[in-house]
Amino acid sequence: MANEYILTPEGKEKLEKELHYLENEKRAEVGERIKVAREFGDISENSEYDDAKNEQGMVEARIAEINQILSEATVVAAPKKSNKVTVGSIVTVDMGGRERVFTIVGAAEADVAEGKISNESPVGSALLGHKKDDVVSTVGPTGREVTMSILKIEH
Template identity: 60%
Template sequence: MPKDVILTPEGLEKLKEELEHLSTEKRREVAARIKEAREFGDISENSEYDDAKNEQAMLESRILQLEERLRSAQVVTAEDISSDVVGVGSIVHVKDEKTGKSQKFTIVGSAEADPAELKLSNESPVGRALIGHKRNEVVSVQVPKGPARKLKITKIEVGL
């Protein structure tokens, strides 16, 4: 049984757009590559044909994965989010107790996580540690390298 995929409305829209692109334009491109490769003759020793068929298999796999995510999607709306307690959709301002460095994270579902944009999954070590906590609480986060970090929640905003 697949687990629920937690998405923001923006994340849901991105998945739908990707699915639409892959199942229309990309499928046509791959089909054209396969047709072109077949025209080269014997397909048993045709690397272009093999590459195109592999790309088609990966494409179909990704389409199935997206369809499954959309089927099990649980969309978080602004009404579901509180500025009192950290949850999926919250923008959390934290201050590292040791270094004094402040950071701002958006807590999202795993399908939307993007550490480069400071969008942390609710399943990541930091995201999991922050969820359910309130402003001015200090949470301990065990990071892969080194001792646990202590983060003080300084502000919680609704991120949608």
């Protein structure tokens, strides 16, 4: 069964930029590190060479992962005139007196540090389909119940 990737237009663009960087700059940089490390002599005991080869493997794996995501992804734009939370919505919620702002995105572009939460996460999936002033409860990642009041929805 294939993974279903959901991306916002911004998420697709970010992945395309990362892919371009990896294919056109990082790949050449790592190749140069391997070439220089080979010049140090015996590669069987050469940590520089091993590190460069490991990095090359990680770069190639990430390139393959991004290509797969981009080839299988469904790009969704938040509807401009919706009063419900959808993928792409920026939602302001009150969580027990603390205001939080989340952007609902697909799992492939989720980044909690940037406030981008997956539509598949407990909080993200709980918010989907709700309107301003709705009170939503879910079990958070820590196992505790989380209750949120939706203050604002932007697209």
